[in-house]
Amino acid sequence: MRKHPLLAYFVLSYGLTWLCWIPYVLSETGLGLLPIRYPEILGSSQTLGVLPGAYLGPITAAFIVTAVVDGRPGLRRWAKRLVRWRVSLRWYLGIVLVVPVVAVVSTFPVPGALDDFRIPGATVFLMYIPLLVMQFLTTGVAEEPGWRDFAQPRLQARYGPLAGSLILGPLWGAWHLPLFFSEWAGWPDVNWLTAAEFVGSAVPLSIVMTWVFNRTDESLPLIMLFHANINTVYSLAWGEVFPSLDVFSDSLHSLAIGSAVTAVGLLIATRGRLGYKTIAAGLQNASS
Template identity: 50%
Template sequence: MENPPVPHEPAGLRGSIRRNPLTWFFTLAFALSWAAWTPYVLSRNGLDVWQFTFPGGRAGSQLTGVLPGAYLGPIASALLVTGITEGRAGLRTWRRRMLRFKVSWRWYLVVLLSVPAALTVASAVLAGRGPALPSAMILAAYLPGLLIQMITTGLAEEPGWREFAMPRMQQRHGPLTATLVVGVLWGCWHLPLFLTEWGGGPHVSWTVPVQFVVMTIAFSFVMTWVFNRSGESMPLVMLLHTGVNNYLSLAWTDMFPSLSEHDGARALLLAATAAALVLLIATRGRLGLPRR
């Protein structure tokens, strides 16, 4: 149910966005990304309805088929809604969070080391043995790969889900409900991509996207804790997110050659769930949000 118009507030679309910024953000994030992903889903990289193949193989096609929609959704929607509802002051706050690099070096060390450590332990449990040592080439490519992931995945997604949505959701509903809602929506936002080679293709089992959404919920609890405890540092939150992508895409296959791609998803689910449970118990559900 929409809120009644407020005096001196514009009517029509602009007024609706000001009254319901979160609703509009989530709606636009889904609509813009899904519209931009439609050619990729319909192409030979997906449902094979459109007789066109995005070039570059699996990795290259994701840059041209997936990334434009990722940028057009969360970050563009966050900037648009922030500009309409809060003007220049809101955009300055957005920029401050995005440039909040000045947090303790220990935070960067914890994020850089804990992500591969947790995924390595979870993968070792699934494999029933320890990891192989990654090659020198993998080690050399790890930090450059992390930087690329920060510019692509991190910058495309996190300024919307965490920077825009989480402060507003936590203010209204508290950290638990806010994290659960954002986690579900963040996971469901990816669903059309499971019809493409990004997510296994149109014949992928329904359990794969369901497992992915459960993982995004669990991982969101970890993301919320880092966001709150670091003073809402977006570079650190983006580093946490992209650390997972970078490890799984670069190092994981070399370290666990006996495991399949689906095992990698299971390892991430296991690690995220364990970390979420520890944080929920340790913080008594506050997830690092200061009490006002």
């Protein structure tokens, strides 16, 4: 673990999460090989089926590897980014407002989207902030202390911000693959091209998140808010705005288009640096 902390982190993240997800995937909400049905809490079986594994994986792996490799000083540096809230208000407003706009605009190239466009009802606006907070405390807290707080600084210190994102993106996306054998992805009606698109879309999205991470002085709350807002837009609002489109596959097309166009724009604007300041700073962060 001390010799290969990144490898140890990814093995632990995958192993801990997938081990916890096996009963859910094999249950009646998945492959149906076990006579188990997860009860619906907060309107979904995923609350008990998916969240425990998500919490057990990236954040736990990051904590364990950091503790073993860097000890208490490393844990303090790791935890410090988790509470780095003091970022300009424009970043918070930008993430909350720009993400829904990009999601809608990037859906228009999908066939039938322009004719299907609707203004969402009042319920969407009333539920948006509560769901955003819930997504922040679930998906954001479970995943990003690992992917962005632990892996990203080490990867970009070793390979640079772009190459580091190209490595992290598919690993982040593929971590979700067992869920395609469950109702999370609409099993058994799963198109495996959609699974490939999901993993592929994680690459440009990872590039965008690298830029946000670097430009906000490695603020994890901003990254968690960004991730949570993407989930909130597509799980709550997107289906109301485009009611006739497929909630899973067509929304994934939208995410892929929006993240790809944004990533290309950022790469051009930053000449591939993605807000990464200096090699020296990167080496210092990699030790944290």
